[in-house]
Amino acid sequence: MKITIDGREIDAKEGQTILEIAKENGIEIPALCYHPDLCVKANCRMCVVEIEGIAAPQAACATKIKEGMKVVTQSENLSALRKTNLELLLGQHRRDCAKCVWQGKCALLKYALELKADLNAYPLRNPEPEIVKFGPIILDKSKCINCRNCVDMCSRQTGSKRGDEAECKSDGFLEIDGRGYENGVKPSDDGKKDCIYCGQCIVHCPVGALDVESAVDEVDALLKDKKGKTLVVQFAPSIRASIGEMFGIPYGEVVTGQLAAALKKLGFDKVFDTNMSADLTTVEEAKELVQRIKESKPLPMFTSCCPAWIRYVEFYRPDLIPHITTVKSPQNMLGSLIKTRWAENNAVKPEDIVSVSIMPCTAKKYDAFKPEEKINGLAPADFVLTTRELGRLLQKNNINLKDMPEGTADDPFGVYTGAGTIFGATGGVSEAAARTAHWLITGKNLEQADLKNLRGIAGLKKAEIEIAGIKLKVAIANGMENVKIILDDLAKDPKAYDYVEIMACPGGCIGGGGQPLPVDDEIRQKRAQGLYSDDAAKQIRFAHESPAVIAVYDDLRNDEHKIHEILHTRYAQKGKSEIKK
Amino acid sequence: MEIIEKLKAAGLRGRGGAGFPAWQKWQMVKDARGEKKYVVCNVSEGEPAVAKDGYILEREPEIVVEGIALAMEAVGAGKGYLYLRKDYFDKYKDKLAGIVGGKEIEIAREPGGYLGGEETALLDSLEGKRCEPRIKPPFPPQAGLFGCPTLINNLETLYFAAKIDKGEYKNTRFYTISGDVPSAGVFERGENLTIKEVLEKTGNLPEFDFFVQAGGGASGTILMQDELDIPLSGAGSIVVYDKQKTDPRELGLQWINFFIRENCGKCVPCREGVYRLREIFSQEHLEPVDIARARDIVKLLAAASFCPFGKGAANSFGGLLEKLIKP
Ligand code: SF4
Ligand code: SF4
Ligand code: SF4
Ligand code: SF4
Ligand code: FES
Numbered sequence: 045m046k047i048t049i050d051g052r053e054i055d056a057k058e059g060q061t062i063l064e065i066a067k068e069n070g071i072e073i074p075a076l077c078y079h080p081d082l083c084v085k086a087n088c089r090m091c092v093v094e095i096e097g098i099a100a101p102q103a104a105c106a107t108k109i110k111e112g113m114k115v116v117t118q119s120e121n122l123s124a125l126r127k128t129n130l131e132l133l134l135g136q137h138r139r140d141c142a143k144c145v146w147q148g149k150c151a152l153l154k155y156a157l158e159l160k161a162d163l164n165a166y167p168l169r170n171p172e173p174e175i176v177k178f179g180p181i182i183l184d185k186s187k188c189i190n191c192r193n194c195v196d197m198c199s200r201q202t203g204s205k206r207g208d209e210a211e212c213k214s215d216g217f218l219e220i221d222g223r224g225y226e227n228g229v230k231p232s233d234d235g236k237k238d239c240i241y242c243g244q245c246i247v248h249c250p251v252g253a254l255d256v257e258s259a260v261d262e263v264d265a266l267l268k269d270k271k272g273k274t275l276v277v278q279f280a281p282s283i284r285a286s287i288g289e290m291f292g293i294p295y296g297e298v299v300t301g302q303l304a305a306a307l308k309k310l311g312f313d314k315v316f317d318t319n320m321s322a323d324l325t326t327v328e329e330a331k332e333l334v335q336r337i338k339e340s341k342p343l344p345m346f347t348s349c350c351p352a353w354i355r356y357v358e359f360y361r362p363d364l365i366p367h368i369t370t371v372k373s374p375q376n377m378l379g380s381l382i383k384t385r386w387a388e389n390n391a392v393k394p395e396d397i398v399s400v401s402i403m404p405c406t407a408k409k410y411d412a413f414k415p416e417e418k419i420n421g422l423a424p425a426d427f428v429l430t431t432r433e434l435g436r437l438l439q440k441n442n443i444n445l446k447d448m449p450e451g452t453a454d455d456p457f458g459v460y461t462g463a464g465t466i467f468g469a470t471g472g473v474s475e476a477a478a479r480t481a482h483w484l485i486t487g488k489n490l491e492q493a494d495l496k497n498l499r500g501i502a503g504l505k506k507a508e509i510e511i512a513g514i515k516l517k518v519a520i521a522n523g524m525e526n527v528k529i530i531l532d533d534l535a536k537d538p539k540a541y542d543y544v545e546i547m548a549c550p551g552g553c554i555g556g557g558g559q560p561l562p563v564d565d566e567i568r569q570k571r572a573q574g575l576y577s578d579d580a581a582k583q584i585r586f587a588h589e590s591p592a593v594i595a596v597y598d599d600l601r602n603d604e605h606k607i608h609e610i611l612h613t614r615y616a617q618k619g620k621s622e623i624k625k
Numbered sequence: 626m627e628i629i630e631k632l633k634a635a636g637l638r639g640r641g642g643a644g645f646p647a648w649q650k651w652q653m654v655k656d657a658r659g660e661k662k663y664v665v666c667n668v669s670e671g672e673p674a675v676a677k678d679g680y681i682l683e684r685e686p687e688i689v690v691e692g693i694a695l696a697m698e699a700v701g702a703g704k705g706y707l708y709l710r711k712d713y714f715d716k717y718k719d720k721l722a723g724i725v726g727g728k729e730i731e732i733a734r735e736p737g738g739y740l741g742g743e744e745t746a747l748l749d750s751l752e753g754k755r756c757e758p759r760i761k762p763p764f765p766p767q768a769g770l771f772g773c774p775t776l777i778n779n780l781e782t783l784y785f786a787a788k789i790d791k792g793e794y795k796n797t798r799f800y801t802i803s804g805d806v807p808s809a810g811v812f813e814r815g816e817n818l819t820i821k822e823v824l825e826k827t828g829n830l831p832e833f834d835f836f837v838q839a840g841g842g843a844s845g846t847i848l849m850q851d852e853l854d855i856p857l858s859g860a861g862s863i864v865v866y867d868k869q870k871t872d873p874r875e876l877g878l879q880w881i882n883f884f885i886r887e888n889c890g891k892c893v894p895c896r897e898g899v900y901r902l903r904e905i906f907s908q909e910h911l912e913p914v915d916i917a918r919a920r921d922i923v924k925l926l927a928a929a930s931f932c933p934f935g936k937g938a939a940n941s942f943g944g945l946l947e948k949l950i951k952p
Pocket of ligand 2: 181216218241245
């Protein structure tokens with residue numbers, strides 16, 4: 045059908061909203077509560093437009109197009125309305141731009157400049173921070189503008205929302221509370237609901253009212269005064285395809301070399317690559333899968349590399365614990381190796397190592413400090429920084445990634461294969477594991493390493509992989525709203541799948557809760573492409589062929605007991621964590 | 626003649642506020658496809674100065690229940706709801722239960738908040754959800770309660786539908802009159818009377834300088850003495866104010882308390898706008914800049930609030946600012 049926007053005739057598909065069509069055609073309509081990942085709530089009222097034949101302005105995000113519709117998105121009247129609306133919003137948003145996740149690049153300030161709004165038209169409703177903390181997640185109510193993006197997101201992560209439903213829900217851990225100006229977001233008091241620390245609320249909040257506990261200052265201080273410690277850092281697979289964004293590098297450009305150089309420049313004594321332990325995770329996981337199949341142990345086997353998923357299981361579905369692979373997350377695996385084998389081989393006392401990890405993930409801040417993850421009484425990582433925090437740390441030290449020469453990560457945990465790098469994208473873990481499982485079962489490598497049917501950022505993928513006559517039913521889900529569909533399937537038919545890869549965040553870690561803002565499908569796609577091109581460019585594509593992995597097994601003398609002690613973990617039912625005010 | 630035809634012939638319009646022709650709404654629900662259909666009688670009567678639904682409920686509850694049953698049959702609804710404001714619920718539930726008898730009509734209690742009168746918010750609250758308006762479309766006649774076609778009518782509308790069916794309708798409506806008048810109360814008078822005539826016929830036309838608020842004691846329209854030769858719209862209330870004795874700023878504050886208390890908090894214009902109006906009207910003195918701000922907020926409320934509640938605030942405050950507070 046044809047519609048007209050601002051005098052321009054536009055071809056449009058039925059069912060689309062004015063806002064979507066405008067966006068597709070490069071016409072920007074101010075919008076704060078709209079996010080392409082989420083349902084339409086239409087509460088911010090910034091997107092009002094005029095429609096011929098309708099007296100009052102309408103919300104573009106909530107209005108479906110009709111044949112022949114004539115829409116005006118810019119007029120004096122609309123600007124005046126939007127300006128008043130924005131000034132009201134600014135009156136409830138305590139601006140703390142220097143510390144904000146948006147670093148001043150939020151839509152609020154952008155619109156304020158465009159509309160020449162008075163930032164101080166109204167005195168702040170809440171001039172002081174009003175903090176609520178759950179796990180590492182921090183909600184500052186004095187910044188919240190009640191857009192409810194986080195509530196919608198959390199209903200997908202922890203509530204009843206399924207990926208195939210359109211309806212807006214609010215029954216997750218984050219709830220809508222209070223009426224009138226006391227309306228707001230509240231973590232649930234319900235003992236049956238808890239946060240899984242995925243951080244998706246953070247990356248969907250338009251105004252930085254949510255963030256994660258920061259360790260930037262502590263790490264910065266240690267880098268400046270090491271206090272006799274050895275500072276070791278590792279960085280996760282997906283970081284290399286996303287951190288560039290904070291330095292104006294195009295989406296999806298892989299910057300492994302610059303990143304390694306920048307970390308050294310910061311002053312880390314050793315720079316290791318979590319891709320190496322992703323390779324190791326792959327081999328261990330493939331071994332366990334093959335063993336579970338051969339010994340008729342519980343299937344399906346679920347992956348364990350996503351700690352938000354593990355938190356979900358330990359809190360919401362402890363019955364699934366026997367189905368989770370006992371292999372540690374790559375962060376904790378490498379962290380454990382650093383504080384055991386590496387320490388011993390390099391004659392460094394484990395207590396003298398400060399292990400820092402750079403993760404796309406907020407849940408990893410929890411993962412590193414779980415009691416089960418301790419190795420000889422020590423946490424596998426002492427500080428976990430998100431991608432965003434590392435960006436900040438570099439900025440603080442005037443290091444621009446763009447200007448860095450290509451460096452390399454250090455031995456013995458610096459080398460990785462194509463299999464490890466794709467861990468950062470949904471489907472990557474399965475593809476890496478399938479490559480190695482094939483080798484374990486047949487003794488031969490796949491002729492074609494690429495398993496393209498496992499790729500793509502779709503929320504849910506199902507595939508059947510045949511290895512030497514064994515048919516493996518694989519499911520890959522990202523975003524808990526899709527994970528729950530798989531769990532529903534399994535409730536109906538426990539044999540529906542043999543292997544299930546789960547990432548709590550949309551798109552996998554490339555869309556993680558610790559990644560730079562903004563994020564949407566297009567950006568996730570580009571980050572994923574970055575990782576797949578990194579894989580394709582690698583000489584070695586099979587985790588089990590990684591020289592670093594082989595060296596670890598040699599070092600452990602293939603002693604299964606030792607391997608289990610260092611590379612595997614256990615799980616236990618968990619209670620609700622405290623909500624701190 | 627079947628009832629929808631009768632409603633059409635009688636020209637009955639909704640008495641909740643919007644004034645939509647009753648027969649059209651009934652027809653829409655009748656024609657809508659759906660395995661289940663519902664009828665809801667809306668008795669949330671939340672605005673200050675409106676009391677006619679309670680008046681009818683006190684005197685002729687049987688006719689109301691008849692009206693609901695009639696509507697259920699006409700549109701093909703298997704179940705009806707009598708959705709009552711809290712105090713009405715507490716007061717009348719037993720009596721109503723007796724009248725309802727074996728009919729499939731549930732007597733439901735409004736959880737609180739005027740917004741429960743907004744049709745889609747009412748539906749959400751009946752579904753056990755947070756009482757907030759929904760995005761429209763879909764409209765309740767297409768997809769209402771639990772997604773099924775639903776007829777929502779104000780109590781007075783259903784009352785008169787029953788009267789029409791019995792041939793007892795004499796083109797009247799109920800007026801709630803209050804304020805600076807000698808005989809306040811609820812009166813049944815001709816529906817085509819002008820506001821002035823209503824005041825006259827009830828012995829309430831003041832001799833002093835006055836203005837009225839018509840159609841709701843918080844969101845109703847401000848009409849000056851020379852603007853009363855029009856029929857009443859909205860929820861059938863007239864509040865008379867002595868112009869000498871009424872401080873417009875204090876009047877605004879009085880309304881604001883209602884809007885502050887009852888708004889759901891969902892959309893920015895209403896949540897924040899009403900909050901700032903209170904801030905502005907709480908000052909002893911209104912400076913031109915305050916009045917300009919208030920005007921901007923009112924414009925925004927009228928143009929962009931999510932549901933009629935915010936637009937209602939714009940209606941009364943718009944009048945206040947234009948007619949009573951000189952810039
Ligand atoms: S969202 Fe963040 S950057 Fe934007 S105005 Fe608020 S504090 Fe500043
Ligand atoms: S971190 Fe995840 S689970 Fe926790 S509140 Fe945010 S969206 Fe919900
Ligand atoms: S915390 Fe952020 S995402 Fe959540 S309602 Fe407030 S502004 Fe919206
Ligand atoms: S998908 Fe990745 S970033 Fe998201 S919670 Fe899981 S491990 Fe963390
Ligand atoms: S983007 Fe349309 S109302 Fe918020």
